Amino acid sequence: MINFKAIKSRRAGLGLKQAFVAERVGISQAHYSSIECGRDNPSIPTLLYLNRIFKEAIR
Structure with a gap:
């Protein structure tokens, strides 16, 4: 099972924006x-x- 809150928490904790992560991954x-x-x-x-x-x- 995927811990979705952990994904958000990790990104925010690193000071990364959703748009930056999405671009790096290749998704919208x-x-x-x-x-x-x-x-x-x-x-x-x-x-x-x-x-x-x-x-x-x-x-």
Whole structure:
């Protein structure tokens, strides 16, 4: 099960905007917002991209 609140919390905690993350992942900001709100489920590749982006932002 995907913890949608954790995705939003992680992004916000890193100071990243939804539009920035969506662009890096290759999806629209509206779709990314739907993922964070739990209305849409991300694909496996999208989850992998999110993981990569969040790890890079820590460095």
